[in-house]
Amino acid sequence: MYPPIEPYETGKLKVSNIHTLYYELSGNREGRPAVDYPVTVVFLHGGPGGGCDPKDRSFFDPTKYKIVLFDQRGAGKSTPTASLEENTTWDLVKDVEKLRTHLSIEKWHVFGGSWGSTLALAYAQSHPDRVLSLVLRGIFTLRKSELNFFYQEGTSHLFPDAWDEYIAQIPEAERNDMVLAYHAQLNSEDSETRIRAAKAWSKWEMATSKLYVDPAHIARAAEDDWANAFARIENHYFVNDGWMRDGQLLEKQGIDKIRHIPCIVVQGRYDVVCPARTAYDLKKIWPEITLHVVPDAGHSSREPGIAKLLVQATDSFSDI
Structure with missing residues (x-):
């Protein structure tokens, strides 16, 4: 570069x-x-x-x-x-x-x-x-096949440890549609719920983006403002199939x-x-x-x- x-x-x-x-x-x-x-x-x-x-x-x-x-x-x-x-x-x-x-x-x-x-x-x-x-x-x-692979079943088999952290945010009964379940939390009236969900959603992507996992990359998901914008907008697009x-x-x-x-x-x-x-x-x-x-x-x-x-x-x- x-x-x-x-x-x-x-x-x-x-x-x-x-x-x-x-x-x-x-x-x-x-x-x-x-x-x-x-x-x-x-x-x-x-x-x-x-x-x-x-x-x-x-x-x-x-x-x-x-x-x-x-x-x-x-x-x-x-x-x-x-x-x-x-x-x-x-x-x-x-x-x-x-x-x-x-x-x-x-x-x-x-x-x-x-x-x-x-x-x-x-x-x-x-x-x-x-x-x-x-x-x-x-x-x-x-x-839908691309979203399902990353957010439902696919990547979960390769990163089971990170996946467990990602799904822990969602009640077990709601895990059949993770994008929709996260949508509810990312749009909650409670700010703590929104930020907690945003960080978990963002961390899942940061933890799986590189062949060699980069701790600095993952750390970005802990930033409130960045995670909130990243997770809420991304999920908004995905739950609406990108229109x-x-x-x-x-x-x-x-x-x-x-x-x-x-x-x-x-x-x-x-x-x-x-x-x-x-x-x-x-x-x-x-x-x-x-x-x-x-x-x-x-x-x-x-x-x-x-x-x-x-x-x-x-x-x-x-x-x-």
Whole structure:
């Protein structure tokens, strides 16, 4: 990954009567030799509800890219924090386009991992004429089978110790639908119940995201504000099926709209949050993509093999 950099501009964009997004620009603002404008990339963070991290700027060559990071509705520095009102997949798709227009960008590269890959596919299928390339990681399309694997039965067989902590928050009689059971607690009128559930929900994901479990990664789930936004928004999307038909983003009519867009996918072989099945299914319906399966990686974009291939991908598209 490229060395850390600081943004040269930050701003806020009001996208509804309720929501205001935080965004930042870093990297190249002047253009490249023989080109009077910088090539622009927009980074779509995971979760939903996860927000951006300063390290996310480092996937891109700052001498070539104008790098746009923004926190999605209710996440990170966007306000109001953890808000579920007017917060759907299609609201976020509209927000990406509003931000592009606000920044006077004609077309841009789109980069997203995990939930960010979901939003990237949804945005590209809605606005294919605005996307120069796609770099995706840990493909997730919100199918019921994907949610069941991680939140009901699948990953539980690989991380039984972390699973026991995750289900301990829920009465035994309600464990047949963990997403729905957590939804009740994450939206409880009692703030202590909400925060306790948010930390347990977040810890489950943090504890399973890397091939080698990272205590620092898990520790983030103990932060009240971050866990509250991450868990409440993520669960809100999942309990509502992302406001999409099951498998909608993998349907031929949607893929046909973006088939011309160059796309590189990086997938960890041992990703138990967004298992390789979905990336494989995307490759079957869209054989034109380049799919890299990293043999010694899980879900996190910070794992060495994944990070290396993501940077190689963005480097390869920097002259488009």
